[in-house]
Amino acid sequence: MQQIVIQGKKREDRGKNAMRRLRSAGRVPGVLYGGTGKPVPVALEAQQLAPLFRTESGHNALLNVKIEGLSEELAVLKDWQCDPLHGSLLHVDLLRVAKDVRMRVRVPVHTTGDPQGVKIQGGVFEVISREVEIECLPVDIPEEFRVDVSGLMIGKQLRFSDLPLDPAKMKLVSEARTVIAHVVAPKKEEEVAPEAAAAAAATPAEPELIKKGKKEEEGEGEEGAAPAPKAAEKPAKAEKPEKSEKKR
């Protein structure tokens, strides 16, 4: 796994206005926490963080965080917030890690090759799980797992237990039976008869209303019929203003 040097400053300002000023100056607010030290609010260089988000495995990179006035620390990206519209980085959480302590990480799983079930049998290849959780030392975090799916036929699956894990270095945390990818038979679209389709379009059905106190009304029996006349009166009241309009 690659190691990246991230430089930053200790952050004294708080609040959204200060953070907006910080972001417009090309920095990203964040927090460095975990391990034996105290949580430190930091401002990091956005340009140095950008490469982490260009690849799927970039999130697992080991970071050498150099904060002014503090000693250099090893950390990983624990969490981050991005703008939903433009994708710009808003905030990062950095977790201190020790080189000799095992940690849990999610590693991307990529498939290679064209499955035979698609080429020969005409099936549909579906990727179910894109990440697997493993436990390992920070230095042993793999960038990704590449799995060859060219032998997959219709009805066959590839599971986490099939991943090439090094048992001395890594331990599978995710359920071993979880399917990574499979090839399924193509679904045939039901052809709707034109008459049925026209009928469905002509009558826009309204959804069913969830009624309150339905059970009480049923239990009352004859008394339940009492509110019905009230409902009938309502349209009569509504008609009154129409009469006045006619007079005009």
Add this chain to the structure above:
Amino acid sequence: MLMPKKVKYRKQMRGRRTGKAWRGSDLSFGDCGLKAMEAAWITNRQIEAARVALSRFLKRGGKMWIRIFPDKPFTKKPAETRMGKGKGLPEYWVAVVLPGRILFELEGLDAATSKEACDVAAHKLPIRTKYVTRPGAA
């Protein structure tokens, strides 16, 4: 067309469409998708039109996810009706979409075909959209 099976009330207030879609703004299932860049009420007819457009490309194999659901009733007064006399009748259903929301997701198509499919589907929608892919994908 998409619509709820059961509702508690027939009519709803209009509400406000402010802010961004902080939920449902990432690709969750597919390799690529269509992201809304504006806020809008997307009707069930528009969703259906986009779905049909996308499904034509999926005949070559692939999978599609619709990430929005029209659960808001849109009411309308009849033509040439005087104001007053209460709220109009439910006419159709809309999905409230905020900027950043993923509308559709695709999987199993090559990059060029999925881009073309999303472009065609985008023409069926009343808002500006963006074709998005997973990081590192071609």
